[in-house]
Amino acid sequence: MSIFGGKRVFGIDDPWIIAAYVLLFGSTAACVIYGIWKWNEEEEAD
Amino acid sequence: MVDAVVFWSCTVIYLGVTFVLAYMGYKKTKHGEDFLLAGRSVPSWIIGLSYGSTFISTSAIVGFGGVAAQLGLGIIWLTVLCIGVGVIIAFLFYGRRVRRLGQGMKAMTFPDFLGKRFKSPFLQYSTSFLILVSMPLYSSAVLIGGSRFLQTTLGIQYESALLSFAIITAIYVVFGGLLAVLYTDAFQGFVMLLGLSAIMILTWLLFGGVDASNIALANLVTDPGVPAGLSSKGMTGWTSFPSFGSEIWFTMVTTIIMGVGIGVLAQPQLTVRFMTAKSTKSLNRAVPVGAIFIGLSTAVAFTVGALSNVYFYDNLGKLSTQVAGNNVDLIIPMFINASMPDIIVVLFMLTLLAAAMSTLSSLFHTMGSAAGHDLWCYIGPSRLVPEKYRLCKEKEYKSTLKGNRVGTGIMIVVSVALAFVMPDSIIARATAMFMGLCAAAFLPMFTYGIFAKNPSAFAAKVSLVMGALSWFLWTVFVHIKESSVLGICKFFFNKDALLGSPYTVIDPLVIAMPISIIALIVAWALDPARKAAKAVQETA
Numbered sequence: 360m361s362i363f364g365g366k367r368v369f370g371i372d373d374p375w376i377i378a379a380y381v382l383l384f385g386s387t388a389a390c391v392i393y394g395i396w397k398w399n400e401e402e403e404a405d
Numbered sequence: 406m407v408d409a410v411v412f413w414s415c416t417v418i419y420l421g422v423t424f425v426l427a428y429m430g431y432k433k434t435k436h437g438e439d440f441l442l443a444g445r446s447v448p449s450w451i452i453g454l455s456y457g458s459t460f461i462s463t464s465a466i467v468g469f470g471g472v473a474a475q476l477g478l479g480i481i482w483l484t485v486l487c488i489g490v491g492v493i494i495a496f497l498f499y500g501r502r503v504r505r506l507g508q509g510m511k512a513m514t515f516p517d518f519l520g521k522r523f524k525s526p527f528l529q530y531s532t533s534f535l536i537l538v539s540m541p542l543y544s545s546a547v548l549i550g551g552s553r554f555l556q557t558t559l560g561i562q563y564e565s566a567l568l569s570f571a572i573i574t575a576i577y578v579v580f581g582g583l584l585a586v587l588y589t590d591a592f593q594g595f596v597m598l599l600g601l602s603a604i605m606i607l608t609w610l611l612f613g614g615v616d617a618s619n620i621a622l623a624n625l626v627t628d629p630g631v632p633a634g635l636s637s638k639g640m641t642g643w644t645s646f647p648s649f650g651s652e653i654w655f656t657m658v659t660t661i662i663m664g665v666g667i668g669v670l671a672q673p674q675l676t677v678r679f680m681t682a683k684s685t686k687s688l689n690r691a692v693p694v695g696a697i698f699i700g701l702s703t704a705v706a707f708t709v710g711a712l713s714n715v716y717f718y719d720n721l722g723k724l725s726t727q728v729a730g731n732n733v734d735l736i737i738p739m740f741i742n743a744s745m746p747d748i749i750v751v752l753f754m755l756t757l758l759a760a761a762m763s764t765l766s767s768l769f770h771t772m773g774s775a776a777g778h779d780l781w782c783y784i785g786p787s788r789l790v791p792e793k794y795r796l797c798k799e800k801e802y803k804s805t806l807k808g809n810r811v812g813t814g815i816m817i818v819v820s821v822a823l824a825f826v827m828p829d830s831i832i833a834r835a836t837a838m839f840m841g842l843c844a845a846a847f848l849p850m851f852t853y854g855i856f857a858k859n860p861s862a863f864a865a866k867v868s869l870v871m872g873a874l875s876w877f878l879w880t881v882f883v884h885i886k887e888s889s890v891l892g893i894c895k896f897f898f899n900k901d902a903l904l905g906s907p908y909t910v911i912d913p914l915v916i917a918m919p920i921s922i923i924a925l926i927v928a929w930a931l932d933p934a935r936k937a938a939k940a941v942q943e944t945a
Contacts, residue, residue, distance in 0.1 A: 370619030371478070373645035379481040383700055386488045390696030393497075397689035 408747050412559075415751045419596065419758065420573070423589050427577030430585025437782075440582030440809045441513040441774050442681055447587055449687040453694025454594035455587045455763070456678045460491060460669065460699060461597070462764030463550030463757050464543075464836040466706040471733030472661065473710030474725040474740075476635075477643035478622075479657050484703040486666025492696045495670055500679040500688045502855045507680040515673035515771070516779040518680070522854045523862040526783070531869060532847065533779035536673055537772060539842050541816065544768040545824040546835035550734065551761030552824075554754060557738040567824055574762050575817045578769045579810050583681065586766045593759030594698060600756030601705040603749055604741065608709050611716065611744060619644055621715045629718065632726075643711050652910045659912035660837050660886075668840025668914070671847035674771040702760075706737070713740035769820070773813025781808050834886060837912070845917035846873040849925045861935050867928035872921030879913035886910075 368377045434440050447455075473480045503518070512518035516536065520529025548567055555566035577585045612618035626642040639651020647653040669675065682688050713725045713736055720743075721728060729735040741753045782805065784790065827835065849872065850865035880887045881894060882903045888894045889901040902909045929935065 367616075367620070370616040370623065371644045372623070373642075375646040376478050376481060376644055379478075379485050382485045383481065383488065383704055386485065386493065387696050387700040390488065390492060391693040394690055394693030397686075397692075399686070400689060401684070401686060 411747055412751050412754075415755060416758075419755050422592055423573075423762070424577065426588040426592055427581045427585040430577070430581035430583075430588050433584050434580075434582040434806070437778070437805050437809055438513060439584065440806055441778060442677070443583040443587055445508065445681055446683040447681040447687070449682070449690035450694050451587050451591045452678055452682055452687060453691035454698060455590035455767075456675060456691065457695050457698030457702070458590045458594035458597060458760065458763035459674055459678070459767040460487070460672075460764075461702045461760060462547045462836070463554070463761040464546050464764075465703055466601075466757065466760055467550045467554060467734055467737050468546070468836060469661070469665075469703070470706040470710030470737040471725075471729070471735070473707040474713050474736040475733050476640060476647070476653060476657060477645065478707065478711050479646040480661060480707045481704065482658075483662045483666055484700060484707065486662055487669065487699050487703055488696050490666050491669040492692060492699060495675070496679075496688055496692050496695065499670060499676075499852075499855065500682075501685045503676055503679040504682050504685065504688060506855060512680065514774045514778055515676050516775055518676070519851065519854060519865070520779075523850075523860055523865050525862040525866065528850075528862065528865055528869065529779055529783070531866075532673075533775040535842070535846055535873060536775040537780075537816070539839055540673075540768055540772050540775075541820045541823050542827075542835045543839035544765060544772070544820040545827050546839075547761050547764050547768065548820060548824040549827060551757055551765075553734055554738045554757045557735065557742060564825070567821065570758075570761060570765070571817060571821045571824075574765045574769065575814070578766045578773070579813050579817075582806075582809070583677075583770055586770050587681070589766060590763040593763040596759040597702055597756050597763075598698065600749075600752040600759075601702050603752060604709055604745065604756075605705040607745060607749060608712055612712065618712055618715065621719075622712055625714055625718060625724070629724065632724070643714060650907070652907070655907055655910040655912075659910075659915045660834075660841070664837040664841040664844070664912050664914045667848070667918075668837075668842075668844040671843045671851045672840065673775070673843075673847075674767040676851075677771065709740070710737055713737070716740060716744050769813055769817050772816035772820075773809055775812070776816055777805075777809035777812025781812055828890065838880070838887065841912060841914035841917075842873070842876050844914050845876040845921055848918065849921045853925055853929075859938075861929050861932045863932040863934060864925050864929035868921045868925035871924035872917050875920040876913045876917035879916045883908055883916075884911070884913050887913075 369380070371377055371380075430443075433444070438444075469480060469483065506512075506522060507518050510518070510521040512521050516529045516532040519532050520526055548570055551570050552563055552566040555561060555570075556563045559566075577589060581588075609615050609618055612621055623642065623644040626645075630636075631640050631642060635653065639648040639653040641648055647657055679688065682691070710725075717723055717725050717728045717740070725736045725740065726733060729739055741750055745753065846869055850868040853868070854860045854865060881891055882888055882898075885902045894903060895901055
């Protein structure tokens, strides 16, 4: 199985490890964007 | 050995700033509620940093960094879960509801929250009891982690290191309460970010960049190769995930990644952070701070841990675990000491001090509040206690400063005593055990409690008892890593575990949490009070 075409990404070729790093950076970036987007939003009613 | 002048200058500055911040917290702590919730108006960036630095302890850096050296980069999935579950789900879904409900009910601690939400003193007492029994395991693991590094770096006695750690932290938690904890957490978080960033950059430079580092790590599979003892259990290399279904795969996925990653949601010391926020806006603003902090600190610890193999193999012809005499807790400290310049060794020592103190202070505070507020403040005024020893007046259920301080002091002594008797290589395991128990016993009913409109106390009680009980039984009689150490199974049945492989490596969490969830659902369906209320509604 090769989700990255069998190529090394930053010297790693196991897709599970590459996917973990991609998700790590992606989720951190999503959190930063969320924080900026909701910076001044007041209380929401559920 | 580190230069004494550099070391002491940095340490004195660090401790000086810590005590100034702690004093600021102390001056603002006037009542029991200040001690417990810091006035419920903490700025967002302090919440984010404090949440992160409480979550990331020496266990995460030294213990799990050592596990990364032994088992490879598959552990990076734990970082993914820490952000996905520990920040995104925790803040966006749990945090805002906990803050609002907690404020509405005037709840001051995690057990207090559950007791008021379910209108059940039993849940408050039993949750406090579980905290008081299990949390010392975690706090002791944190103490051990920090003390081991001081022992290696300074060449001082382990016992002296441990006592110094505990006493310094104890002083500011006992007197300054949660405000002191939060202020110092935030400062310690900054120190950790600085130290870990420097270490990551220097480690990559040491091996010629990111690509070259990882390629060198991957090449260890061919020379010297994965140790026979690990390859036979499913390890495939340091830059690849273990074989699916193997013993190491089960340990990696069920104990390390899921146990810690999911357990974070129902940890009392973290949940309290949500109740200190003034508004949902504060929680939203804390999200990026928490994510950056948790992502960076764990990813650095795990990556550097794995890469330490390259350094030791290049320089000593041995893998990290061999250099550390199979004690994984020593790997990260030994790597930093051997490979980094003095100033970075000192910075790393402060980083570990900061990590240990920030987590310890929060654990001490949570245990102290469970003892001093949730148990003592409710049991203390009762007739169970002779009048002259009562800290609170009869029926006056207010939290007292004195009660919380005494409770905190007692639990600190318990943690230190336990740290002296816990075995080596326990840091990562004790952390995972505590978080696994939190997930199994608290998470299902806590989730139900904050999302259900009229939660059933009966269902919550059954779920709590079944989750804790099944976790305990699986730990004592099946999960070999704990059952063999505890020896209870051996005593009763003359063998280390009642079941064979693969059950012996499946974490108690994987068994206990589904049982807790099923118990919750069944008890909810059978709840006589809920049925009676429904019947009344239908009649009306």
